[in-house]
Amino acid sequence: MRQIAIMAIVALWACFGSAAPASALSCSGTFTMEFGDINALDDPDETSTSNITVTCSGGTSGQSVRACVAIEATRELHWSGGSGVITYDLSDVSAGGASWPSQNGTNSPGGVITLDTNGEGTFNLPVYGAIATPQSTAPTQKTTTRYTDAPVVTVTSDDAAGHTDCSTVSTNTTMAAASVGADYVPACYLTTNPLNFGTLTSTALVVDAQTSISARCSSQSLFTVSMDYGANGGFDPTVRYMRNGTDLLSYGIYLDSGRTQGWGYNIGMNVYNGTGTGSEVTIPVYGRVRAQATPPSGTYTDTVIVTIDY
Numbered sequence: 074m075r076q077i078a079i080m081a082i083v084a085l086w087a088c089f090g091s092a093a094p095a096s097a098l099s100c101s102g103t104f105t106m107e108f109g110d111i112n113a114l115d116d117p118d119e120t121s122t123s124n125i126t127v128t129c130s131g132g133t134s135g136q137s138v139r140a141c142v143a144i145e146a147t148r149e150l151h152w153s154g155g156s157g158v159i160t161y162d163l164s165d166v167s168a169g170g171a172s173w174p175s176q177n178g179t180n181s182p183g184g185v186i187t188l189d190t191n192g193e194g195t196f197n198l199p200v201y202g203a204i205a206t207p208q209s210t211a212p213t214q215k216t217t218t219r220y221t222d223a224p225v226v227t228v229t230s231d232d233a234a235g236h237t238d239c240s241t242v243s244t245n246t247t248m249a250a251a252s253v254g255a256d257y258v259p260a261c262y263l264t265t266n267p268l269n270f271g272t273l274t275s276t277a278l279v280v281d282a283q284t285s286i287s288a289r290c291s292s293q294s295l296f297t298v299s300m301d302y303g304a305n306g307g308f309d310p311t312v313r314y315m316r317n318g319t320d321l322l323s324y325g326i327y328l329d330s331g332r333t334q335g336w337g338y339n340i341g342m343n344v345y346n347g348t349g350t351g352s353e354v355t356i357p358v359y360g361r362v363r364a365q366a367t368p369p370s371g372t373y374t375d376t377v378i379v380t381i382d383y
Contacts, residue, residue: 100129100140100230101247106202108255113159113211114262114291114351119204119255120168124197127184127228132192140230141183141239142198146175150204150220150255157212157292159220159255161204168203177229181239204255209351211257212293215383218257223250261290261349263298263381268326268360276322280362281332288356288381290349296383298345298356299338300326303375310335310343311363315373322373327359338380349383 106123127140150159164170165182174181186194212218230245264287270280290296300310307313311325328334328345336358337343345356 098132098245100228101249102127102226102228103249103251105252110256110258112258112260113208114260121202123200125200128195130193132188134190136188137233139185139233139236141177141181141242143227144173145224150222152220159211164201168201177239179238179240183239185233210292213257213259213291220255222253226251259291259294261381261383263288265379276365276367282360284358285355287353289353292351294349294383296347299380300336301378303377310337315375317371317373320368322368324362332361
């Protein structure tokens, strides 16, 4: 009996001894950053600001802790529904400043915090984001396209004593995913040029002229270019009118060099259809003054409204 009692006491002490290990210091951090709506055809950089919240626990009351923060080096926003990529960068200085380090070093961002009576504490580090534009090859849909990234935030921490900077802090490492997002908005820009038939001495024969318009649309954006029938009572792509006072001169605008496909505004029938590349494309415009009675001399003009839909 005595031997059994002694064994029971030894086992009980072993259980108590292993049930209450000292807790380990741990600090972790993460952040959420939103760039909002971006237009990669615009020239200014897109910027955003957030805070990395660093939370420490498992220390002792009043302990001074140094926590150092590194962020994954690959910083790319991806379109989950396609192959698009938008690059961005993060800085602890300012938007467009030096990149946030991906490894600890002497100048790594971080801070020193004094833990509370529960051995816990929290502090914030500002983080600045920038998307350098234009990044015109990033594709988009007809509507806004969501791009996201989840960069890994690595926090290393240790007692601040003996660590004057982050270069020697290498223990108590935790990793967590942050959230970075942007909504890519499709965009198109259009530039027109005059269609000039020159000086005509007679309209007994057909007179042709050509010009162009320029369109620049975000990559993979489907777009159409349409034209109204002018300001002088035109009623068909091939029957528009230039006016000089009360006198009219009939003409048409066409999609093709053979002047067989009139250019109008009926989607799916007589408009120009294109797909954006992010670069400017030149679209030819073909005009024709059809054979007709020669009107009185003078300057004949018309105004046609050109519209790009995307």
